[in-house]
Amino acid sequence: MATAISTEKNFFEIKKGIASWLFTLDHKRIGLMYFYAIISFFLVGVILGLLMRLELIAPGETIVKPTTYNQIFTLHGVIMIFLFIIPSIPAIFGNFFLPIMLGTDDVAFPRLNLLSWWLYVGGAVFALLTLVVGDGPADTGWTFYAPYSVQTGTNVTLSVLAAFILGFSSILTGLNFIVTIHRLRAPGMTFNKMPLFAWSLYATSWIQLLATPIIGITLLMIVAERVFGIGLFDPSIGGDPILYQHLFWIYSHPAVYIMALPAMGIISELIPSFAKRTIFGYKAIAYSSMAIAFVGYFVWGHHMFTSGMSGTARVIFSILTFIVAIPTAVKVFNWVATLYKGSIDVQTPLLYALAFIFQFLIGGLSGLVLAALAADIHVHDTYFVVGHFHYVMFGGTGFAMFGALHYWFPKIWGRMYNKRTANIGFALLTVGFNFLYFPMMILGLMGMPRRYYDYLPRFTDLNVISTVGSWILAIGLIIMLWNLIRAKKTGEKVGRNPWGSISMEWQTKSPPPLENFDKLPELNEGGPYHYKH
Numbered sequence: 032m033a034t035a036i037s038t039e040k041n042f043f044e045i046k047k048g049i050a051s052w053l054f055t056l057d058h059k060r061i062g063l064m065y066f067y068a069i070i071s072f073f074l075v076g077v078i079l080g081l082l083m084r085l086e087l088i089a090p091g092e093t094i095v096k097p098t099t100y101n102q103i104f105t106l107h108g109v110i111m112i113f114l115f116i117i118p119s120i121p122a123i124f125g126n127f128f129l130p131i132m133l134g135t136d137d138v139a140f141p142r143l144n145l146l147s148w149w150l151y152v153g154g155a156v157f158a159l160l161t162l163v164v165g166d167g168p169a170d171t172g173w174t175f176y177a178p179y180s181v182q183t184g185t186n187v188t189l190s191v192l193a194a195f196i197l198g199f200s201s202i203l204t205g206l207n208f209i210v211t212i213h214r215l216r217a218p219g220m221t222f223n224k225m226p227l228f229a230w231s232l233y234a235t236s237w238i239q240l241l242a243t244p245i246i247g248i249t250l251l252m253i254v255a256e257r258v259f260g261i262g263l264f265d266p267s268i269g270g271d272p273i274l275y276q277h278l279f280w281i282y283s284h285p286a287v288y289i290m291a292l293p294a295m296g297i298i299s300e301l302i303p304s305f306a307k308r309t310i311f312g313y314k315a316i317a318y319s320s321m322a323i324a325f326v327g328y329f330v331w332g333h334h335m336f337t338s339g340m341s342g343t344a345r346v347i348f349s350i351l352t353f354i355v356a357i358p359t360a361v362k363v364f365n366w367v368a369t370l371y372k373g374s375i376d377v378q379t380p381l382l383y384a385l386a387f388i389f390q391f392l393i394g395g396l397s398g399l400v401l402a403a404l405a406a407d408i409h410v411h412d413t414y415f416v417v418g419h420f421h422y423v424m425f426g427g428t429g430f431a432m433f434g435a436l437h438y439w440f441p442k443i444w445g446r447m448y449n450k451r452t453a454n455i456g457f458a459l460l461t462v463g464f465n466f467l468y469f470p471m472m473i474l475g476l477m478g479m480p481r482r483y484y485d486y487l488p489r490f491t492d493l494n495v496i497s498t499v500g501s502w503i504l505a506i507g508l509i510i511m512l513w514n515l516i517r518a519k520k521t522g523e524k525v526g527r528n529p530w531g532s533i534s535m536e537w538q539t540k541s542p543p544p545l546e547n548f549d550k551l552p553e554l555n556e557g558g559p560y561h562y563k564h
């Protein structure tokens with residue numbers, strides 16, 4: 032660690048001005064630039080979600096035409112997947128905290144890290160350009176299924192190029208984290224003494240590095256098919272649309288773990304910090320991340336049970352999908368075991384962690400319904416699926432991200448937010464969330480198909496409840512963000528460790544100095560979570 036740099040000033044104060052941010056090599060500033068960009072797109076995605084729910088408040092045409100509706104859910108999906116949930120936790124909190132938690136001063140390749148951010152912005156620009164070019168955003172769904180994606184006149188080419196560029200950003204972040212974890216851990220920090228958040232990022236990074244190229248090439252094949260009509264996916268010119276589905280899901284199922292694993296890592300930090308208890312089953316949690324990352328490559332076929340695969344293939348994919356649930360259940364068991372007999376300090380981040388466990392469980396269990404081959408045939412492409420994946424991605428990962436934000440807020444900005452207001456925001460978000468998505472599961476079981484802008488009158492009541500839920504959720508979001516924005520300027524100043532946590536990032540100042548530590552950090556005896564009772 033260089034000693035010439037002042038540790039008096041924190042990383043905000045060391046340099047000022049827009050350029051000092053846009054061209055920074057400091058992992059903390061890059062993490063925060065991701066934060067602002069990602070939150071902005073999240074809000075755009077939320078507005079699109081609210082528009083869809085408004086359309087669906089009553090049968091028939093309410094506010095938009097059918098094609099516009101199709102474009103809205105596609106853009107909503109593209110933004111939420113590629114611009115929000117995939118980058119969210121690794122790019123924001125991984126960038127900010129991984130080096131600090133490893134006791135080092137930056138990631139392995141700071142310039143590559145900055146390039147990742149710029150690629151992210153570049154990809155986002157492409158996605159937004161679809162709004163103003165030609166026939167508007169793609170209307171294919173975020174999955175870009177062929178042959179429709181090859182035939183439609185909307186801006187599929189621009190949308191998939193956006194996803195292609197965003198993929199590069201994701202690959203570079205993964206590469207950076209893998210090298211950082213292998214090469215830059217503080218002396219004495221063996222793999223088995225690494226914080227569980229670092230472990231979760233490690234598992235995630237391998238998926239980012241190895242799976243993302245597959246979607247990259249697949250999306251380019253869509254462009255090639257559209258522009259040159261090669262006959263890859265379009266059956267009218269000799270292509271195979273099922274091939275597209277395989278290639279798409281070979282990436283996109285592992286991508287589900289790019290979304291879920293870092294969230295599980297966050298929960299593994301929050302639970303011991305607020306239960307004031309050594310984490311139960313450290314190794315089981317750490318290695319189960321690796322197991323999930325590995326087995327996650329072999330289950331993609333569960334998205335294609337109705338596409339005409341052989342019976343044998345379907346049964347195998349179904350069984351493998353059940354197997355991924357095991358390492359996930361191992362984690363949940365260990366979190367609950369850690370809470371059991373802990374001296375629990377009920378703070379906002381813990382509330383988010385508890386909501387995560389509850390909602391992720393509903394998401395996971397409904398996933399098992401979909402994994403069960405026979406049941407999936409009935410609920411495939413219904414609102415049951417929409418309920419399921421929002422529980423996993425939003426109720427799970429989204430809530431973990433908000434928990435992380437409330438946990439590390441005082442470390443990043445050196446101030447504390449109003450805890451009461453934060454809890455009110457949390458309550459509205461949680462209530463709104465469950466009113467928004469639980470009815471979707473029931474609607475799906477009743478037979479309401481997804482990606483429809485209209486429905487039969489018998490589905491009306493539950494759709495109204497869902498739409499009202501979306502408004503409660505939106506109010507909760509506004510309160511949460513407003514509370515944090517206010518706290519950034521006027522919140523009470525806090526010291527190094529307002530929560531009494533023991534992992535490494537709490538040993539440095541809040542906000543941290545440029546090179547992260549003003550004195551050599553000490554490894555906690557007995558591993559990162561060893562609370563002395």
Ligand code: HEM
Pocket residue numbers: 076077080081083084104105107108109111112115116171172173174417421424425429467481482483501504
């Ligand atoms: C206020 C928040 C949100 C609302 C009201 C909302 C609502 C909706 C609705 C109504 C659909 C269309 C379902 C269909 O017709 O099939 C949808 C689709 C989708 N949502 Fe959300 N959503 C919200 C947040 C999120 C978040 C946070 C994520 C990801 C983390 C997400 C990911 C998706 C995806 C991937 C689709 C599928 C798009 C497609 O079918 O191509 N949503 N959402």
Ligand SMILES: [Cu+2]
Pocket residue numbers: 283284287330331333334
């Ligand atoms: Cu899957």
